[in-house]
Amino acid sequence: IGDFFSFSAALLWVPWLVYRIVITCRFLILLSYSSSTHLVKIHNQPFLFSPGTVIGVVIYTGKETRSVMNTSNPKNKVGLLDLELNQLTKALFLALVALSIVMVTLQGFVGPWYRNLFRFLLLFSYIIPISLRVNLDMGKAAYGWMIMKDDNIPGTVVRTSTIPEELGRLVYLLTDKTGTLTQNEMIFKRLHLGTVSYGTDTMDEIQNHIISSYSQQAPFQSPKVRKTVSSRIHEAVKAIALCHNVTPVYESHAGVNGETEYAEVDQNFSDENRTYQASSPDEVALVQWTESVGLTLVNRDLTSMQLKSPGGQILTYYILQVFPFTSESKRMGIIVRDESTGEITFYMKGADVAMSTIVQYNDWLEEECGNMAREGLRTLVVAKKSLTEEQHQDFENRYNQAKLSIHDRALKVAAVVESLEREMELLCLTGVEDQLQADVRPTLEMLRNAGIKIWMLTGDKLETATCIAKSSHLVSRTQDIHIFRPVISRGEAHLELNAFRRKHDCALVISGDSLEVCLKYYEHEFVELACQCPAVVCCRCSPTQKAHIVKLLQHHTGKRTCAIGDGGNDVSMIQAADCGIGIEGKEGKQASLAADFSITQFKHIGRLLMVHGRNSYKRSAALGQFVMHRGLIISTMQAVFSSVFYFASIPLYQGFLMVGYATIYTMFPVFSLVLDQDVKPEMALLYPELYKDLTKGRSLSFKTFLIWVLISIYQGGILMYGALLLFESEFVHVVAISFTALILTELLMVALTIRTWHWLMVVAEFFSLGCYVASLAFLNEYFDVAFITTVTFLWKVSAITVVSCLPLYILKYLKRKFSPPSYSKLTS
Template identity: 90%
Template sequence: MVMTFFILTKELKARTVWLGHPEKCEEKYPKNAIKNQKYNFFTFVPGVLYQQFKFFLNLYFLVVACSQFVPSLKIGYLYTYWAPLGFVMAVTMVREAVDEVRRYQRDKEMNSQLYSKLTFSPHLFLFLSHYNVLLQNQRIPADMIFLRTSEKTGSCFIRTDQLDGETDWKLKVAVICTQRLPALGDLFSINAYVYAQKPQLDIHSFEGNFTREDGDPQIHESLSIDHTLWASTIVASGTVIGVVIYTGKETRSVLNTSSPKNKVGLLDLELNRLTKALFLAQVVLSIVMVALQGFVGPWFRNLFRFIVLFSYIIPISLRVNLDMGKSAYGWMIMKDENIPGTVVRTSTIPEELGRLVYLLTDKTGTLTQNEMIFKRLHLGTVSYGTDTMDEIQSHIGQSYAQPQPAQAPKAAAPKVRRSVSSRIHEAVKAIALCHNVTPVYESRANGETESTAAEADQDFSDDNRTYQASSPDEVALVRWTESVGLTLVNRDLTSLQLKTPAGQVLTYYILQIFPFTSESKRMGIIIREETTGDITFYMKGADVAMASIVQYNDWLEEECGNMAREGLRTLVVAKKSLSEEQYTDFENRYNQAKLSIHDRALKVSAVVESLEREMELLCLTGVEDQLQADVRPTLELLRNAGIKIWMLTGDKLETATCIAKSSHLVSRSQDIHVFRSVSNRGEAHLELNAFRRKHDCALVISGDSLEVCLRYYEHEFVELACQCPAVVCCRCSPTQKAQIVHLLKQHTANRTCAIGDGGNDVSMIQAADCGIGIEGKEGKQASLAADFSITQFKHIGRLLMVHGRNSYKRSAALGQFVMHRGMIISTMQAVFSSIFYFASVPLYQGFLMVGYSTIYTMFPVFSLVLDQDVKPEMALLYPELYKDLTKGRSLSFKTFLIWVLISIYQGGILMYGALVLFESEFVHVVAISFTALILTELLMVALNIRTWHWLMVLAEFFSLGCYIASLAFLNEYFDLGFITTPAFLWKVSVITVVSCLPLYIIKYLKRKFSPPSYSKLSS
């Protein structure tokens, strides 16, 4: 359960939280409800309208529609303008309402979870069911300090995958003072408080103190990240009681929740520019019309009437068609059985997948499996691989062999062999002790997990034991020590037990533990052996951090490089023996530093560093992170598609280089230029000059050198790096990953994509034009923050080559055809007004205009989202087809100009043809031209389709049937007696053939003499 108390809080300031004394509290904490909704009941409509009318297209049509309320500007019926605008707004509002309802339901589900608030009455404790009850597998509702647990060890596990993206369980420790209280009710009788620092963004650190004032002497206990239970994490074992310190907007999860920017696709920007060009053409055309009138009379009013009259040149249905198309593409992606589990989280940019030039990828968990396997143990003079593990097991067995008194003494082993055996024993023992791993046993009876075998009333059997740790590297090391005979069987806050090959259980008391941090790059532990009382300080970490700590040696640097070239992740293990006096002195200084309120981290670090001197180097370990399935062919596919791949990783240079080679990120025929480590401007200048002389080679650079180059030579470096077929950035921080994305977007006009699987990849994913998350070993944080989520790296090939390519080409065709549909009718209006003395009179009125852009042509035009030039298998077989898309030729000013010329030609033929074949009444001209217009649009859709789908055929015949059926009800616009005559039929047929046949001939000749690349493959 969770125990909550009133707290004294001031926003974003340090606070004091009293236990059991609400009368000392002056203020209430912020409301703890989760709210992800954008609007409420009153702000929904105005909020949505404001967001929509920020766009030029919608605002333009709103002005045009509003102008129809002015009698002198009114042209036709009001619904001619308000119906399309209302339809667009209705579709938008329905979509927003659906999303808002989903957000509301998710928020309601989270906010309706039942908890209990533990309060005190003179006679009993009250459990209020509508407050905070927290049991195993429940979400923690607020940031809390861990006071008490049902676990006898005084600790519990929590899952943090929804907070930091890591799936490994985290061990949390209860406050010692409150955990040792005899009864739960004593929490209300003591006079104690928690001092907590002001709310911070950092989820991996916390500084606070616990003070009990009613004791003699007063009890002061330092609080760290190990005593915290952050909101949105899950209790994985036992039940917990905590005191709330931060709620609502002050919690770590909310502070770290940033609303990602609304990404706008390049296609949308290009269409927006074309829309503005159409508006300019509309204004120019209107001015020409007024000028040909001679600027007589109220010419300014006539100018505005012409602008309204030609308003269909800018299609209001463009945005709706594109949005519906994007939703269809997203549905197709998620329904593709070849990439199961793919989720489209952002439906506004699927076409961006078809125009990528740069792919920035994480390494661990993305290109590799993040499943560590122990591969190498190096002792300086001798190295052990997987094929010599039996020898290590033999040495460990001899070290812990039970004495056999009756057995005759063996001959003394050679001195060298005893030395090696002793060193192996010390190395394996250090690896088995220096970690933060906890064995977890699965109960056979009810499936519940227990952190110790004793609590589950089980023996230390291997068949139901698993290991939990914050790092897969540590689990791999502990599993390896188990395989060679030294098994971690139990661990709690104060001790851990190892089982020897002989079955003996050895106990070691944990005196201090120093967790791994990204700054220190190492972790340590001080233990006391139960039998001898010896105190030993063990430490392991990255070679860059440990090289200056261990005693002088002549092999560490060389062997670290050798292992890294094999693709292994290395850790240096060392130890230092401490006397009782040395440890007592350290403990006093360490506890004093932990109670500091100001600069606690620096003071604690300084005390720990006083021990980290002249440590004895024990061994060097190497673990392997295996490649993901089909990484090599996928990277080769992307490279052949013209995509430049940059690998951004925190691993060392040698490991990153090895993975780049083994994964074929760098092709076998390419050279690799390793950028020398630089620390100042002069060195960076020399190294850039050396790099400039290289041609067609991959670049490998460290984060430190990258920072120096960007500080002094940003433009030059990015220019050179962008010419490389592949770039590897090692020792790269999450901030640097995002910075690299921004640099590419700033210095190039190409689209970028970032892919990763961990919380440290989120900033990079959100900064890229297109972000892809992998739901992997490190949790869902990257997946949830991304625009697209996949389950394996290999799926990115089909996602880009097939769905990305189709989405871009389909959206380009759809957008241009919708604009053609507006330009052709505007051309007809211009021809009509020119012939009839430049009168601002509409050619088609009322339902004809509404029906033209909806039921008569909408379905065939929208069916273009099903079109494809080549089959998916062909697109994957020939990735070179993807390279053409990056040039943007499917939608450009050239293609737009071609569609303008087509619209002018067809609009002129339709209007002039109807006037040349003029009948006795004007209504006949309307009937002939409008019918020919509908048939022309249907034929033009058929002309542009490359692969027919049965839904396309259905859309064509359905639209034609709707038009024919509606003729019976359009007495106001058509003479039913005339449209049933042969004259009507042959005139409509002639005009339609003249408007379409030349385009068919031109298309045939073009495909004959200059066929597109895809037509060669499909044939």
């Protein structure tokens, strides 16, 4: 095979079959080989091929796929808590260096002082919490496991182990609409014919008209009015049943191997095993509706489609040309020939903005489109044009000529099609509803009460987006909505921004085009105004625009953002946000696989943030600060010990004692803090206002860090001075008393930090204490076994431990009594 990016061909010789492969940068077609040649057009380029069966076609592969073109390079996400801990670790490093320099200075720079400096750096190295990273990463893995095991949010998958705490720090939530807030399950709701409108409760009238129009042999005998309405309904329903890209698929009984076999053609056309497949759920909804009123699509192939009338008669239509839907044209068309009459008809349907200039003049289309959009319905305008044989032949000639032209092919083809799209007869306006997901309203209400600002970014039209924002309670009923007028110049943007500035506490609705203009000229001003809004709706947004909005919020506010979506067009937004959540929906798993967290329903986000986000952040903050405290307290004791003994750079504890202190003696109780919780899940969901405190970052700040540093200095000083005051003749007793008191103090401090006890925490406390007591028998080189079994040892250790811990217990009690945190008021 030759160069992939040029048109080349090669023969692959296989003993029983020869294939010819043709490759283009977008197509790979596999044909069985024969001796004669045939002209085939690939990507509108003519090529000579051997005729035969096409074995496979690969279209839009690699970087040409829509999903890849809409996806930006993912960034490495680092949690805000990790960044804060990094800052504190830097402060601890400076403290280590400063303390070592102070010790050498007080020593008087005697002898090789630089050697002593390095000794002190090693002695006080416990100030740097080496085990912090290990403890936090293990904690994050535990949080992820807890999230996935939560029965209240089944199917949730944690795809990252680095940022579970981010769920508790979010200020902005950017959400997609279709498939995220809504179910992406379309239901046909409204048919409007201009003079008459049919809703869900009057569909039986349409069915009666369809049955009568196909049963009457002589329709001219009917009364004139009846005939007019019937024929119009018949034409509209027939147009909807023919103008689409839906294929009926028939599921037959299980095959020999137990596998289900699919066949597109089943001569029985039985309703039980027929399903519809299409590129859009809107299309399927329309065809299912025509089936419900009596006109059923039973078969479709490349050249024809067959409909079944209410009486069971099969009507065949030959497909002469199909013009597929594109995001630029916003419409699709099809030319069909009726087998029975030979009539050629051009049907077209599309968005009202595209169709309003194509159809004949009318005075109701624009108004009714607005009315349906306000009801939250997705609208499509359906039109037709009857063609004579001559008109069709003339079009075919010009269309084929345009497709063969070498220069400006796309423009010429579009021009030929547009020549047909003139003065079309307006048949009807359809309204399809995309129903809201379960519990979307209470979930959005909860998020808003939690202080999270919600932005809805959608590709839908302005009216539909506004209606969904209201019906989902994204915008509360008491709030005003400011619809940002379309702007195309700097002056218009300036005037509109000034008008918006005068509004207070109102939701903003803006289109993608206007947003682009505002960001081009007044980026800072626009973001500043938009961030003050309780809710923002951006409609007609492209995937790259969604990601751009996320980055703008991060840059201008410095707050944590979360993006949630369900489709390939949301991937870049999810990857750009500090925390990405994907929903496994009807649009596939692209968003789910690209996200940090994957959920099955939008309502699960409430528990994910209020409960798991809260717990992850609070636990990590407590765990991180306690690990720092554990290093600071032993470094303080070392500093006191060195100071007493004339600033000698001699270690206080050696060998196994230092290893055991950081591992088996204190590791399990400290790590058990990942099971702690300050508020019960039910309470966190009932009072989402508690979430606001988390976004202020008060659980881990320089203030809380300073408190822990002071606690460490106080306890380290008490433990060391107490042991030195109470030690008798031998130095070994200082080590025994101070180290035992240190272990007991750490276990009691864990108990002081815990807010809700778990049985595993109790086990960890007693297990660690048991390990220490058991290990005393083997630590002969450090401890005098005869001394540590005496009453003297026990009372001295108890006295030192009580003095180091009791004041902190009293302070905690007084604080809880006179200045309780907000959550304790609720739990009491």
